[in-house]
Amino acid sequence: MALQTSSTVADLVDRLAGLDAGSPLYAVRHRRDKVVAATQGSYEALFDPALPGLTLAERLLVALYACRLTPAPELAAHYRQRLADLGADAATIAVGEHGSPGDAADPRLKAMLAFTRALIEKPVEGDRAALQTLPAAGIDTPSVVALAQLIAFLSYQVRLVAGLKAMKGLEGDGIGAPAGAPSSPESAASAQARAAGAAPGAIIKSHGFTNETLGWKAWLDVVDLERATPEQIAVLEESHPKAKVSDYYLFLVHQPEILRQRSTAFNAIMYAPGGLSRAERELGATVVSRVNGCVYCASVHAQRFEQLAKRNDVIAQVFEDPATAGTTARERAIAVFSIALTQRPGEIGGADMHALKRVGLDEAEILDLLHADAIFAWANRLMLNLGEPVFPAA
Secondary structure, three states, X not given: OOOOOOOXXXXXXXXXXXXXXXXXXXXXXXXXXXXXXXXXXXXXXXXXXXXXXXXXXXXXXXXXXXXXXXXXXXXXXXXXXXXXXXXXXXXXXXXXXXXXXXHOOOHHHHHHHHHHHHHHHOHHHOOHHHHHHHHHOOOOHHHHHHHHHHHHHHXXXXXXXXXXXXXXXXXXXXXXXXXXXXXXXXXXXXXXXXXXOOOOXXXXXXXXXXXXXXXXXXXXXOOOHHHOOHHHHHHHHHHOOOHHHOHHHXXXXXXXXXXXXXXXXXXXXXXXXXXXXXXXXHHHHHHHHHHHOOHHHHHHHHHHHHHHHOOOHHHHHHHHOHHHOXXXXXHHHHHHHHHHHHHOHXXXXXXXXXXXXXXOOOHHHHHHHHHHHHHHHHHHHHHHHXXXXXXXXX
16 A cells, blocks of 8 residues: 655644644654654555545545544544545535434445444443444455544544644743642542552452453454465564464454554554653553553553553552542542543643643653553554453463
């Protein structure tokens, strides 16, 4: 699939967030150049007119509908304009702008929009039965992968734009990194959870979540390595050391270019040096996964936090009650922001950014937290809606 690169087209996130070249926030964002390029690259791959299976009009309508539901008015306007420029009729656009899945005349489109609504509004309810409605409507597995990646990407994109707009609103405030604000009191439930999970390596089980090692199994057919194309093999090797034995990657590689861009963004967000500590990125990821109900992602990133921080006290708190989790004011602010971005991206604003500044996060650290939280809006929707966790044998 031949794609334009982000160096040859205007960066959509920069434009929608109002970031001008040469501005301080533009400079901060573009220091994470791999994330910038892979975010734009994902957008281009998902809306490539040559992508088989789903028409460009279908993908743009899904995008309009998803952004309307979130809500993300600027992105909805962008996708509406693209749909209109493509020649879509007023009735089709109206379904995305004002209608519901039942208003679509085509059963295939009804299934796609119903799946979109499930993933946007309450991804934990996008279960196996919801996924099976897509092949039942005549949508093949590679097209299912493209649709799921599209909806999940949009969940990331809207949160990234919202967070950057809120950060931009603080430019010129002269706020550096003031001393931490007074700590809010720790709840009795969180204190009890912290004490119970304080021993590194201890198994934590709470509200259906665990830090045990889990497996994951796809609900539809994965790519057979013996029949994989050279491009698919290359993307698997680029994505993760264990990708060739992972149902997750073997399923997503039905769309190799989309997976390539997503893996590049994920790896750059979670593993790049400098900025927010890797443990704090993992904390944000775990909070988002707990809020979204993604047991698998929560288990993986709870383990990674413990490996990096050499403790699991805050993980016990996150599993018990993410709204009161945190052993320090800084951890509590990270948890509160991660919940807010997950649950109300359209309302993120200056107050949310000031709360992070007050506990000592600078602009680069806030951006890393924003990236980590937003990428798990994407990751959770894939893990929750394309397969299920496999628990260890009792």
